[in-house]
Amino acid sequence: MNKRYLSKNYKGLGSAGNKAKTDIEAILKEIGYRNVGLKQSSHDNKIIGFLVTLLGVLKTPFSLRKGDILVLQYPLKKYYELVCNIAHMKGCKVVTIIHDLGSFRRGRLTIEQEIERLNHSDYIIAHNEAMAQWLQQHKTTAQIGCLQIFDYLSKDKAQFKETAPTPYSVVYAGALSSKKNAFLYELGNYMHSYRFNLYGGGFDASSAKNEELFTYKGFIPSDELITSACGHFGLVWDGDSTSTCSGTYGEYLQYNNPHKTSLYIRCLLPVIIWKKAALAPFIKENNIGICIDSLENLDEVLSSVSQEEYETMKKNIVTISDRLSTGYYLTHAVDEAYQYFKK
Structure with missing residues (x-):
């Protein structure tokens, strides 16, 4: 054959x-x-x-x-x-x-x-x-x-950093407009001990609650992002709501594999993902991130992640990243x- x-x-x-x-x-x-x-x-x-x-x-x-x-x-x-x-x-x-x-x-x-x-x-x-x-x-x-x-093929490799100072910061890459991801503009109501670094196009900082908690990095090509992403976790979330993944894009997470998940892994960023997402079992089984019900309690969840737990996730994600690269x-x-x- x-x-x-x-x-x-x-x-x-x-x-x-x-x-x-x-x-x-x-x-x-x-x-x-x-x-x-x-x-x-x-x-x-x-x-x-x-x-x-x-x-x-x-x-x-x-x-x-x-x-x-x-x-x-x-x-x-x-x-x-x-x-x-x-x-x-x-x-x-x-x-x-x-x-x-x-x-x-x-x-x-x-x-x-x-x-x-x-x-x-x-x-x-x-x-x-x-x-x-x-x-x-x-x-x-x-x-x-x-x-x-x-x-996710790329000759570029992220630099491995085992430890991370708390509070943790979270990366979100993708479409940043309120039409695609309205949840971003409400997230500031629930952020206290962590910050967001945003990569992509269409973010309107003036419409976001507590805009000072967001750092808008603009669009960066993926290969460049692999070596330069600034943060400790990568977020996989879509839709209108902070309490669940809703709307057409959010509900689709129950069945599809968002490509940004692979990008985060190549960036050596442990993944934060909706608990009902189709990729959540993969993240959990490989211990390369956190599965959550709602973004509204993310502050509490991140605060409970110990340095030792984070280091374990980082070591595990190197293995998966190497697989994605080949x-x-x-x-x-x-x-x-x-x-x-x-x-």
């Missing part, structure tokens, strides 16, 4: 979504998968980008052979079902790595439409067990495996798929 994947044009390589996809292509190439499309490109022009991806799709039937395994990254917009059908016509098996479920966050598809699309695949790599169970409950016919967490989790997930077809 030959191992294949399909590359495409990625507009805006600096975005977190495309970083995850291009990392996956790099890892697949490293472990022996060959591209059946055109060479990966990053044209910002929509028309050129569209044509490059289309030509890569049209090249696919000439590059596949019977018995091949083809890895696709989902969503692939209008081409996904077409490429699956081409692969099956050529006698190949399709492995789909899910990045985003459109029926959840954007609502562009109904659940039924999304499952119908995904059922064109023979094997699906879901983010985690929660997403795998959701797919099974909605009658996905493909075999399902789990990624666990997204790898493509450990994707390699394991696609190997499980390969072994499934070999049987």
Whole structure:
């Protein structure tokens, strides 16, 4: 069985979504998968980008052979079902790595439409067990495996600092506008013994409660952030509320793997995450952070973290960070798929 994947044009390589996809292509190439499309490109022009991806799709039937395994990254917009059908016509098996479920966050598809699309695949790599169970409950016919967490490639390495002076400071990276994350603007009501360092765009300090407790660092490219992030913990939280992760983005945390979690780990920052998030079991089992119900008691939770507990988390996170930097989790997930077809 030959191992294949399909590359495409990625507009805006600096975005977190495309970083995850291009990392996956790099890892697949490293472990022996060959591209059946055109060479990966990053044209910002929509028309050129569209044509490059289309030509890569049209090249696919000439590059596949019977018995091949083809890895696709989902969503692939209008081409996904077409490429699956081409692969099956050529006698190949399709492995789909899910990045985003459109029926959840954007609502562009109904659940039924999304499952119908995904059922064109023979094997699906879901983010985690929660997403795998959701797919099974909605009658996905493909075999399902789990990624666990997204790898994060970068030649840059964070400097290991075992100890941290208290009070601790917390890093939050991502979209900082009130439209995306209204919770940030209420957080000052509950902050007393810790501070927040914010990385990203769109923060309106004048609208935040107790704005002096926030230090706005602006947007910093991820590689640079790995070596320069200032703080002791990284926060994974989304939505409108400080008491729970709510709204479209917040509720999606129960099923998806936010890429920023992997970024924090590469920064060697223990993770603070919502207790009901799909990644919370991973954080707990590896002892690389704290799972919380509400941000409203974060002050109390952080105050109770001893120096010894923090140092243990830091040592554990080095191991996970090294794995993310080498493509450990994707390699394991696609190997499980390969072994499934070999049987």
